[in-house]
Amino acid sequence: MFVLITGGSGSGKSEYAESRAVALSKETGLPLYYIATMKPFGEEGRKRVERHQRLRAGKGFLTIERCLNLKELKLPGRGVILLECLSNLAANEMFEAEGAGEHTPEEVLLGIRKIRAGGGHLIAVTNDIFSDGILYDETTERYQRFLSRINRMLAEEADEVAEVVCGIPLTLKK
């Protein structure tokens, strides 16, 4: 099963994604893996990571940090994998020196396919960064374009796609 979850900032998408992962793990008996993609920059980044760690605490996730190059990720075995989030992963691939740069969408897709090929279940969290109507510089716009391509291609491959609004999941595909 592959579930793609989108939503804006503070929409409650992480909490929903976690609840789905925990439920799937209970149902299947598979272990929970959390793939953290964020490089915490400064105090705010650290707080953000801590907030997510608090939310996950005691739920039995094994956290694996992976900021780049998802396709080389080796998981201990089959599991219910929660990947959070694609917008960070895409930004890292695009802007880090050792990242995929112009090939970001293809690299991210390859990584996701690789994870899925390992069996188990994948819950991937992405981000809706497309509705503020602001014209950004070329680089930011390219980032939006890359992330939207990733979102659309993954939505095509996903069994389920949900948008979370105020913590409420709205089913876009099932």
Next chain:
Amino acid sequence: MILITGGAFQGKKAYAAETFSLDESMTADGENCSWEDIYKARGIFHFHEYIRHSLEEGRELKTLAEDLFRKNPEAVIVVNELGSGVVPIDAFDRDYRETVGRICCELAKYADEVHRVVCGIGTVIKHG
């Protein structure tokens, strides 16, 4: 409690007024109401602006959703959905955007119904 969300300029206020028979005398506007007004008004418009002013004044917001539910359980709250953009460069903007989102998630848990308005059309996304 009813929560009505949606992007800017989607007709949320008109939808709220019509759906819940609100006239102006029963409403508070987050843009210019007092801190206490939201606990008395039947309809609360521009609730995100109330949150913005609160952040600007350094007011504690941890219990805002709970207080609102306790003191004004019949309120119809209208708030912008504003998290669906690129992460703002300005730290206050980032904090504001996330705070509005988190408070809305909490309000949605307390609310009997949540409506989302797009192009003036409301969809009930949480049913009472």
